[in-house]
Amino acid sequence: MSAESVEIKGEMAMLSVLQLASPDAAQIHQGLQARRDSLPALFAGSPLVVDCHLLGSDCGKLDMQQLRASISELGFIPVGIRNLADDCVEQAVKAGWAILRGGRPAVASSRIEKPAPKEANPSGKSIEVIDRPVRSGQQVYFPDGDIVVLQHTSAGSEILAGGSVHVYGSLRGRVLAGIQGDTSARIFCQKLEAELVAIAGNYRLLDDIDTDLKGQPAMVWLEGEKLKIAPMF
Amino acid sequence: MSRIVVVTSGKGGVGKTTTSAAFATGLAMRGYKTAVIDFDVGLRNLDLIMGCERRVVYDFVNVINGEASLKQALIRDKRTENLYILPASQTRDKDALTKEGVGQIISDLCADGFDFVVCDSPAGIERGAHMAMYFADDAVVVTNPEVSSVRDSDRILGLLQSKTQKAEQGEIVREHLLITRYSPDRVQAGEMLGMEDILEILAVPLIGVIPESQSVLQASNSGTPVILDKESDAGKAYDDFVRRFLGETVPHRFLEVEKKGFLKRLFG
Ligand SMILES: Nc1ncnc2c1ncn2[C@@H]1O[C@H](COP(=O)(O)OP(=O)(O)O)[C@@H](O)[C@H]1O
């Protein structure tokens, strides 16, 4: 029940969005905790935007102070709030919230692979091969092992693997390897143009600073706590 | 067997309706019995582009609700034989489109011997767009040479391979990329993405490039699909596109900056 009361969705701006379906503080806390605990490595310390468009006039019932406290307490960084009913804005500002421009309501990202619970993986397969491009808004989630993408991944897509990730085309989206804490996981790609790379929760945003690596075949791995990125050839 | 083709894009104003009208007309001109359906419930304008707005009596939603038969609602095109238009409703909202209702209409069209059903999708990725693509065999993804349009098309490509009947059955919707409003001058000036860049990002087979052209506006103002304007470069490019869709090999044109004389530069 509590896990349904909130939902977390990745968005292109590289912020996770917390979609509130109920204004109840306890439910929000429980729901967010459950989501976090399911993917601690992914969510640790990540910035969070709160989206209220599902609440409508129920926004008034939100305890803005408590909401901030819950989010911080669970290890997220409350960045701002959006799609608030007009009469709630003042209360939110008082509680220290940044009011964000409406933005598109986060549309459910379409997962290519359903998260397969361990016991529901009778083939015991440890590798997931994707033979089509992974498009903007799509997510490939395979906590049981490695993901191999034979084509490109688009900006605005997400790859989440328990093990390593191999992309035999351009890597343009976000890619997270070792999402359950495997620090030996690596990321390999033919052309590095990723928005974000992460291994076991250690992430790095790739922007224009990293031009020397841009477009190169590259490998990403972890040395201690430090994320290393180097050309492959 | 009818072929169901959705014309879609994600972004609005990129030329889906212009393309649907030209495409359906081009198919019908070649003898294929073709229906074109306006899925933009609430914002209909396919009937305007096709020049049949005064002949709209019943619409798509009337048929779904059983208030009119498909036969009553289909408008037979006056200019082109084999061409029929199913207009959208101006007054309803998008929730009127149900999967069952749309599916029924499409299977009735198939039973009626239509060779092609062209679905003109509304913008966005919500109900109307979803219903327009759901039954598709083929998708013509319309993209303008700008980053936001390309990004939205990428998103639509993802939905085509996950949210359609074909996808649910483990099959694939055939994808065709149509770049419209292409302006070689602006590409050369670096103001727009080039064709190569778009192909690199989307990795979908290119079926046509339609140049930015005055003739499109003139055509839509006079309610004539631009493909009937055989003198205009947009009309010619649409004709090439239809031929490629039907399997012919036709080289791409209108990709290079035109060297214009003084008069041409003044008057386009
Ligand atoms: N190739 C083109 N050159 C110039 N204008 C165009 C072209 N294609 C479309 N347009 C114009 O762009 C606008 C949007 O076109 P439309 O087909 O209605 O787009 P959509 O159905 O995707 O919203 C219209 O004003 C149309 O005349």
Ligand SMILES: [Mg+2]
């Ligand atoms: Mg339109």
